[in-house]
Every structure is written in structure tokens, then in C-alpha cells.
Amino acid sequence: MYGDKRYLLGRRDGGSDGLLFLGRYLALDGSSGSPVFLDVLKPHAILICGKRGYGKSYTMGTIIEEFARLPAGIRNNFSVIVVDTMGIFTCMGSPNLAEKKYLESEGLSPEGLNIKIFAPGIHTGRYDDVDALTFKIPSSSLSPYDYCELLGVDPLSPHGAVLAGAICSRNKFSIEDLIAEINSSDATDDVRSSLNGLLTMISAWDIFSADADYSQIMEPGSVNIIDLSGYGHEPGIKSCIVASLSRALYDIRVEARRKENTGYRRTPLVWMFIDEAHMFMDTGAGNVLINEWLRQGRQPGLSLVLATQRPSALGRDVLSQADMIICHRLTLRDDIEALEKARPSYVKEPVNEALSRLGAIRGAAVIVDDTTESYHVVKVRPRVSLHGGGEPIVRNVD
Ligand SMILES: Nc1ncnc2c1ncn2[C@@H]1O[C@H](COP(=O)(O)OP(=O)(O)OP(=O)(O)O)[C@@H](O)[C@H]1O
Numbered sequence: 403m404y405g406d407k408r409y410l411l412g413r414r415d416g417g418s419d420g421l422l423f424l425g426r427y428l429a430l431d432g433s434s435g436s437p438v439f440l441d442v443l444k445p446h447a448i449l450i451c452g453k454r455g456y457g458k459s460y461t462m463g464t465i466i467e468e469f470a471r472l473p474a475g476i477r478n479n480f481s482v483i484v485v486d487t488m489g490i491f492t493c494m495g496s497p498n499l500a501e502k503k504y505l506e507s508e509g510l511s512p513e514g515l516n517i518k519i520f521a522p523g524i525h526t527g528r529y530d531d532v533d534a535l536t537f538k539i540p541s542s543s544l545s546p547y548d549y550c551e552l553l554g555v556d557p558l559s560p561h562g563a564v565l566a567g568a569i570c571s572r573n574k575f576s577i578e579d580l581i582a583e584i585n586s587s588d589a590t591d592d593v594r595s596s597l598n599g600l601l602t603m604i605s606a607w608d609i610f611s612a613d614a615d616y617s618q619i620m621e622p623g624s625v626n627i628i629d630l631s632g633y634g635h636e637p638g639i640k641s642c643i644v645a646s647l648s649r650a651l652y653d654i655r656v657e658a659r660r661k662e663n664t665g666y667r668r669t670p671l672v673w674m675f676i677d678e679a680h681m682f683m684d685t686g687a688g689n690v691l692i693n694e695w696l697r698q699g700r701q702p703g704l705s706l707v708l709a710t711q712r713p714s715a716l717g718r719d720v721l722s723q724a725d726m727i728i729c730h731r732l733t734l735r736d737d738i739e740a741l742e743k744a745r746p747s748y749v750k751e752p753v754n755e756a757l758s759r760l761g762a763i764r765g766a767a768v769i770v771d772d773t774t775e776s777y778h779v780v781k782v783r784p785r786v787s788l789h790g791g792g793e794p795i796v797r798n799v800d
């Protein structure tokens with residue numbers, strides 16, 4: 403189906419196991435050529451960037467689809483976790499019937515994929531055609547600093563001190579335990595009542611639980627979409643969830659890796675996908691993602707795929723730690739300059755010249771691959787499952 407010639411990104415030697423079909427080489431005249439594959443046998447840190455509407459989320463969805471379509475023997479090595487801030491990956495269980503012909507020209511056909519959808523308890527009833535599972539995070543997985551960030555409390559204020567004291571007095575607690583602890587403390591009425599109000603508010607988000615753990619999303623071979631779109635105007639809670647999740651998965655994999663040295667793998671390797679990643683970089687979540695996942699994630703087997711419209715907003719660390727950058731059309735000077743500053747020496751032409759080869763083709767991208775020290779112009783393949791990120795179409799409703 404793919405012909406003889408192929409390009410392998412993220413891997414130096416050949417082989418046909420553990421490959422994701424990403425798309426095809428894009429020639430200058432717009433015609434597409436040899437297939438391009440991504441390696442998953444090794445951990446990777448991938449940044450997808452590009453301006454609005456040129457294919458970041460679509461490309462992310464294509465990579466997720468390829469995981470869901472891997473043969474079970476390889477797929478069961480992984481757990482795929484998608485932090486879905488806009489609720490656009492939740493329709494991957496439905497086939498992409500609209501692009502049937504295009505898919506067939508690629509030897510593919512529309513396909514609804516086997517995914518699990520998780521949402522906070524108060525939002526699980528929002529889906530028409532799927533049964534969403536309840537997602538909770540362990541209340542004790544967040545530090546006093548995380549809680550202060552979430553509640554907008556200065557950690558050095560009397561409120562911050564009382565909150566930190568209540569958190570540190572127990573190993574495992576629910577939000578209600580914290581409220582009870584603070585109410586019985588000798589804090590002033592003012593401190594007690596304002597913390598009471600704030601903690602009651604976060605209890606209503608129905609996301610914290612004393613007994614939660616992440617075993618459900620760590621089933622070998624599972625593709626887990628965590629839909630946080632219901633928290634539309636609450637970026638604080640989304641970043642706390644990402645901080646808790648990424649910290650816990652890091653700890654789980656570090657511990658598992660130690661045991662794997664002497665036995666076989668019981669805990670899957672993790673690929674985490676975060677769209678709109680700029681939302682998290684200035685928060686506690688960003689610290690964990692940069693310091694633990696990007697800097698130290700290779701050894702415990704943690705792979706991270708981030709997508710953003712604004713690569714300049716992610717900071718130099720992210721650009722320099724990514725071992726692959728998939729860059730769709732980009733026109734803002736700040737963003738092009740940020741990529742230019744991070745341009746490796748094997749990319750011989752300036753970033754703006756390389757990007758000019760993409761024209762305005764949606765789904766076309768320049769891919770810079772550190773493993774093979776090469777860069778390529780690729781058109782990402784069409785999606786087999788429904789993409790939820792397209793813009794709404796205005797119809798005549800007369
Ligand atoms: N590889 C592709 N093949 C075919 N169509 C594509 C491809 N990539 C993107 N498109 C088209 O472009 C539209 C926008 O893509 P996408 O939702 O990925 O944008 P985006 O870059 O994530 O934008 P935003 O920054 O607004 O989230 C898709 O709905 C789809 O119609």
C-alpha cells in the first residue's frame with residue numbers, strides 16, 4: 403500500500419514495527435509522494451505548532467489514531483492520554499465519512515476508534531452517543547503551592563499559611579476534610595470564612611477525591627481522552643489537573659522503570675498529548691512538563707506531544723528539548739523568530755524560507771527531526787475518525 407520508498411522519523415535504523423503512518427512527502431508542485439512514518443519504539447518529545455486553522459489538532463488526532471490502530475502486541479506497551487481542553491477529540495469513536503474518497507486514495511477507510519472518554523463527574527452526562535467515565539484526581543496529589551495558585555491565595559499570607567497547615571497535616575484528604583480542619587483551627591474568622599468559601603467552590607467542581615488514582619487510564623493499550631472542556635472559563639483547574647496527572651504519571655513510570663530492569667513491563671509507557679499547551683506553561687503544570695517530562699522523561703519512558711499556535715509563548719526550554727518539531731503554516735514574526743533561534747545546525751535554510759514551501763495548504767508541515775538530523779516537508783494524512791476541531795459552517799437556515 404505504501405510503495406517501496408519511505409521516510410522514517412525519530413528512528414535511525416529501519417524496521418517495520420512500532421511505526422505510525424503520518425502522511426506523505428509534499429513536493430513543490432503540491433503533489434504527494436513517499437509515505438512518512440514516526441517511530442514509537444523510543445520515547446519522544448514532539449512539538450506541533452502553526453497558526454490558527456492549519457492543522458495542529460488534526461495532526462495530533464492523526465498521531466492518536468495511529469496509536470489506536472497499532473497491532474495489540476505493540477499497542478499494549480503504551481497508554482495514550484489526551485488532555486482535551488476543547489472537547490475536540492471526543493468524537494474519535496465515529497468514522498470520518500465525509501472524506502471517504504480521500505481516505506480510500508490513501509488505502510484507508512473511515513473508522514470509529516476504540517477510545518475511552520473521561521470527564522469530571524458533573525460533565526459525564528453531556529455526551530449523546532458515548533458513555534463517559536468519571537475522572538477524578540487525588541486531592542492529596544497537589545502541593546500547598548498548587549492549591550494557593552488554584553484559589554488565588556498568596557502562599558505567604560495568613561490564608562496561605564492556614565491552608566498549607568491543613569494540607570500538610572494529613573497524607574490523604576478530601577476537600578471536605580480540609581474544610582473541617584480549617585474550621586476547627588485557631589485561624590481568625592476572616593481567614594476561616596474566606597478559605598471555607600473558596601474550598602466549597604472547588605469541591606463543587608467535582609474533580610477531587612481522597613481515594614482517586616490513575617489506574618483506569620493506565621490500562622495497557624488504552625487510548626484515554628480526558629475532556630476538560632466543561633471547565634471552559636476555569637484555566638486554573640485545568641492546569642491543576644495537568645500538574646497532578648503529569649506528576650503522578652512521572653512517579654508511576656519512574657517506579658515501574660526501576661522494576662523493569664529486573665523483570666518484565668507491567669505498567670505501560672505513557673504518551674501524553676496536550677493541545678493548546680501554551681495555557682499551561684506559566685503554571686505549576688508547566689514546571690512538571692518541562693523539568694520532569696521533557697528533561698527527564700526519556701529514561702522512565704514518558705513521551706509528550708504538545709501543540710500550540712504560539713511557539714514563542716512556550717519558552718526556549720520546550721523548543722530546545724523537543725526532539726521533533728512539526729510546524730504548520732506560521733506567519734507571526736515572534737513565533738518564526740523563536741523557531742529560528744532554536745534552529746539546529748543541520749537545518750540549512752532559515753525557518754521562514756522552509757515554511758514558505760508550505761504555501762497555504764492545510765495539513766502541510768515542515769518536520770524537523772533531531773534523531774535523523776534532517777527536515778522534511780510533509781502533508782499529514784486524512785483522518786479516519788471524525789475531527790471535532792473544524793470551524794462551524796454557516797448554512798442558510800431559511
Ligand atoms: N492533514 C489534513 N488533511 C486534510 N484537512 C486538514 C488537515 N489538517 C487540517 N485540515 C483541515 O483544516 C481544519 C483546521 O485544522 P485544525 O483543527 O487542526 O486547526 P488548528 O491548527 O488546530 O487550529 P486552532 O489553532 O484554531 O485550534 C480541519 O478542520 C480540516 O478541515
Ligand SMILES: [Mg+2]
Pocket residue numbers: 458459460677791
Ligand atoms: Mg486546534
